[in-house]
Amino acid sequence: MKNKVLFGLATIMMVAFLASCGKVPQAEIDAANAAIEAAKTAEAAVYIPAEFAAVQDSMNVILADVEAQKSKLFKKFGPVKEKLTAVVTLANQVAANAAVKKEEVKKESETLLNDIKTVIEENGKLILKAPRGKEGAAVIEQIKADMATIDATVVEAQGLFDKGSFMDALNKIKAAKEKADGINTELKEAIAKVRR
């Protein structure tokens, strides 16, 4: 009788052991979430949105997998752990890529800002050399208005750049640079025409 009781207890313990042998890899989940958060802080969603979305999707797959395992009688979290490790690596890579891309955009914005300031300075000198008779004329008035608008846009773009919004700054500077270059050409042509 004693043997039968012991045997029954052993069986129940074995079933309980089998049913609960897999433990949710909470530490790995937390690590993956932290890595994704770090990628987000590195503005991966702004600079490399597709890569960031891919990491988030991988994490969602894993979280669904975790719940699927938790719903089973015999849980198995080994593959999930491996996937979580891969997500941490991927998220770290995405954060690094975002930082690289951000630096690229920053450099491009910085170069364009310096270039445009040079063009604006040159335009300021060119307008003084523009034909005397041109002063007060409609064309020069429009050029002056365009130059003032470009100046304001550069100030706005510089503000965005200083705030770290390099992507927003870049679009503004590009547009302003194109306009400033256009004015530069127009003024040079007008001066050359008068000299002829």
Added chain:
Amino acid sequence: MRLKRVWRNIFGIIISALVLTVLLLLLRYFMPRPPVEKVDYARSILSQASSSSAGIYSRRLFKDAESFYDSAMIIWRRENEKFFLLRDFDEVERYAVLSASKAEEALRTAKENVTSLKMRIEQRIDTLNNIVAHLNKLFTNYPLSANLRNRISKGKLLLKESEIAFSKEQYLQANKKIIDAEYLLTESYKSAVTNLEEYFRSYPVWKGWVEKTINASKSNNSYSIIVDKYSRKCHIYHNGIRRHAFDVELGQNWVGDKRVRGDKATPEGMYKVIKKFGSKHTKYYKALLLDYPNETDKAEFRREIANGSLPPTARIGGLIEIHGNGGKGIDWTEGCIALTDSDMDVVFSIAGEGTPVTIVGSMLDLNEVLK
């Protein structure tokens, strides 16, 4: 006896194992199953929708889909915490299905919205580029107020920003910029056209002068000169037929009639050449002096002094010429009409003292100009 007991134990173990296996199979069979495939499907559609920027272009539907998916996961987690035989995944399935359906709708509408937004922006960019081309063509040399010029500048820069955002497929930003640009440019264009309409009010008078000049050329079988200030052309007529058309440059404030000395305006009226100056007698290569101010100009000047629209100290202008040294591409004279030296040679050779010179704001009416 001992052997018998051993056999009995082995038999017991086998039976227990069998019972346990059957028990486990039964448990597995009766255990509630989570809707793994449905959740997976919802997630994959959500992922596709996200890649298609549904979060931006079908925001509400995408947010709903995300929210339903989150609910499914939360309920799933909560159910998993219960004793396994008491779990119920119906709600999980319901939310997963709802999420998938919303995500599908978000994906579809995002694609539609992007297509239509893209088309709308493209059309607006085209329209505004046309307006800018019109503004450049009609008003580059036309004096507009500083405020209007600033608005045009801002509009043009916003249009450029919109084009850049559009080329980067940032359609929402492009749309925002194009709406602002549209407001500035269309309003500025309307104001500028209103301004031009004001200037063209004198068109019936100009038309009469032009007809008279051409008819005189025909009936006298002689040369006549007509200067069209708006199109900046100097037309030479002989026997009523146009023989030449030359580009001209005018006074800096060419819009409107000349009123007073130093206003840098080119006068409008019917004049004639009163003196020819060869290259030794003018600093402008060659010149034809006109009889400005004529009697009509003098009468108008006196009227303006009398009604106070001009100060009593004002002096009437003079020495208006058609001369050379032109081709600068700008309006630079004090009110004269400048041609290139080679064009001036032609005009100088055909014009004599008494040759009629009619100066009008425009030979075309405003509708033709706007076309």
